[in-house]
Amino acid sequence: MKATVLVRPKPGILDPQGEAVQRSLQQLGFSVGEARVGRVVDLELDLGDSEQTRAQLERMCEQLLANPLIESYEIDISG
């Protein structure tokens, strides 16, 4: 089973990296509004049914992959 975890800075959290990307894109002539930069973690795992897998992935996010104080996460499981 494969899963993808998307980690993003929470709304309202200052994202200086996103601001730098936004400014750079604008300098290249692209018309963009806010840019925010997160992180993608692709995982291969074998944990039984997809409900169990999701529960495990949520624990992974809470305990390591994201810092819940500043980051939100999204889990996508593909067969």
Added chain:
Amino acid sequence: MSEQPRPRIAVLVFPGSNDDRDAALAFERLGAEPVLVWHAETGLPEVGAVALPGGFSYGDYLRCGAIARFAPVMNAVHRFAEDGGLVLGICNGFQVLCEAGLLPGILRPNASLSFVCRDVPLRVERDDTPFTARARSGTRLTIPVKHGEGCYFADEELLAQLESEGQVVLRYEDNPNGSVAGIAGVANREGNVFGLMPHPEHAVDPLLGSEDGAVILGSLVDAARNLLPAAA
């Protein structure tokens, strides 16, 4: 006058730590006996305090300090802190303590996105901690910072708690990294764990431009010495 007893202070060494020897040298100079402890150790030697030094433990992978918290020695640090032991985290050590849940909040990339490396003025907010007892509240200390990810963050609720419980020990007078409320150093609720981004170990000799770091590290040496059994 006979020489005062030298308390032992553990300085942890992670792969990527690079201020461990500076910290050890500073503690030695200030009257302690530093003991370098490798991250793979499962226990701590008999010590009066533990210091987590600056550097880039585990290459700062994922988030600064996020991987170091799994080092075997950190279990022993948790137990040491739970028993009331004195724990100091400097820069990367501060980041590790936050990720390990021993200190509240988290350190994020500087608001400027630039690495900052300069002396900064700090205001001592609490002088009744084992880390600042040699100072007076309101004292200004000048200590260098050198970090890319030193922007302290706590959400509104946590910040209100830190302020009301008096956990903010050091504040920047000229915020170099965008930290909320100018926070440069925080303690846990119990007051026995403390982390700061500035590097006191780089400010213990006039040759280095400032001796103000000795106020912090010397306070810890005093506190560790006071824990020693009274000499016969």
